[in-house]
Amino acid sequence: SQELEQSPQSLIVQEGKNLTINCTSSKTLYGLYWYKQKYGEGLIFLMMLQKGGEEKSHEKITAKLDEKKQQSSLHITASQPSHAGIYLCGATGGAQKLVFGQGTRLTINP
Amino acid sequence: DTAVSQTPKYLVTQMGNDKSIKCEQNLGHDTMYWYKQDSKKFLKIMFSYNNKELIINETVPNRFSPKSPDKAHLNLHINSLELGDSAVYFCASLYTGGGYDEQFFGPGTRLTVL
Numbered sequence: 001s002q003e004l005e006q007s008p009q010s011l012i013v014q015e016g017k018n019l020t021i022n023c024t025s026s027k028t029l030y031g032l033y034w035y036k037q038k039y040g041e042g043l044i045f046l047m048m049l050q051k052g053g054e055e056k057s058h059e060k061i062t063a064k065l066d067e068k069k070q071q072s073s074l075h076i077t078a079s080q081p082s083h084a085g086i087y088l089c090g091a092t093g094g095a096q097k098l099v100f101g102q103g104t105r106l107t108i109n110p
Numbered sequence: 111d112t113a114v115s116q117t118p119k120y121l122v123t124q125m126g127n128d129k130s131i132k133c134e135q136n137l138g139h140d141t142m143y144w145y146k147q148d149s150k151k152f153l154k155i156m157f158s159y160n161n162k163e164l165i166i167n168e169t170v171p172n173r174f175s176p177k178s179p180d181k182a183h184l185n186l187h188i189n190s191l192e193l194g195d196s197a198v199y200f201c202a203s204l205y206t207g208g209g210y211d212e213q214f215f216g217p218g219t220r221l222t223v224l
Contacts, residue, residue, distance in 0.1 A: 031210065042114070042200060042215035043153075050210060086151060097143070097166055098213060100153040 004089055006101035013079055014109050021074045021104045023089035029069045031092040037103070038085045046074075046087075076106075084108045113137050114216040116201050122222045123191055130187045131219045133201030141165075141204035142184040143213065144176060146197045153200070159184050188221075196223045 003026040013019050023032070031050055035043040047056045049065035049072060056063050060077045076083055086105050090098040114135045123129055135142060143166075144156040158166035162178045173189045184201060201216040 033212075035215075042217040043202075043213075045212055045214070048210050048212065088153060090153075092211065097155045097158055097168075099155070103151040103153070105151070 004091055004099060004101035006087075006089055006104050008104060009102065010105045010107075012107045012109060015080060016078055019076050019079055019106070021087050021089075021106070023072045023074070023101050025070050025072075025091055027070070029065065029072070029091050032065055032069075032072045033090040033092075033098065034063050034072070034074050035088045035090060036085050037088060043088065079106075079108050081108045081110065114201055114203055114214050116199075116216040116219050118219060119217065120220050120222075122224065124224055125191055125193060127191050128187070128189045129191060129221070130185055131199055131201075131221070132183070132185045133216055134183050135201075135203040135214070135216075136182065137203055137205065137214060138182075139203040139205055139214075140181055141206075142178070142181075143202040143204070144184065144186050145200040145202060145215075147200060147218070148197050156199075157184075157186075191221075191223045193223050196221055 005024045007022045033048050034046040037043050047063045052067040052069045054065045062075045065072045086103045088103045089101045117132045141160045143158045147153045155168050156170045157176045159178045161181045175187045178184045198218045198220050200218045202213040205212045
């Protein structure tokens with residue numbers, strides 16, 4: 001079965017700093033999703049990557065999928081308090097189900 | 111309008127009780143899911159229904175029984191609750207099209223078993 005490993009598990013950064021979260025898969029990724037979760041809320045879809053080398057950006061968040069399609073990174077530029085939360089990467093594990101990494105808890109210090 | 115809604119948002123109950131969590135989506139999607147997020151924030155799929163039919167059952171104890179009265183609703187009934195059932199349960203529905211799938215998640219139900 002497919003497994004996703006996220007690193008780091010927890011991250012504390014100063015407001016305004018850049019940061020990167022990584023997601024590594026045990027198998028080739030055919031669809032890689034990034035979600036954000038705020039405490040007490042559901043998951044918010046950020047981006048989805050399918051092709052090797054693909055890169056997508058939304059506001060200050062950029063996600064990349066490597067050429068071999070086994071690793072993805074999520075990069076936040078000039079972090080803000082609104083970026084705080086838990087970031088989860090998910091991969092399609094067959095039968096339209098998502099397999100998730102363990103999550104990265106991001107804290108932004110003012 | 112809330113796309114995927116769950117009730118209740120919080121549920122505190124004693125061991126051994128039976129409880130239900132309800133989920134509704136107004137997106138017109140055919141496929142819905144239940145996920146469990148444990149204390150370590152690990153999110154795992156439990157069940158999936160497509161148009162009222164069970165299509166995924168991920169080795170979940172028999173005490174958990176999903177029910178889909180129609181394709182807009184997927185409820186989760188739990189019998190004989192145990193301490194280890196304490197978690198946040200998320201419902202989701204699936205959009206397919208535009209070359210990719212996207213799952214829309216509900217706000218979660220935090221279940222605490224005492």
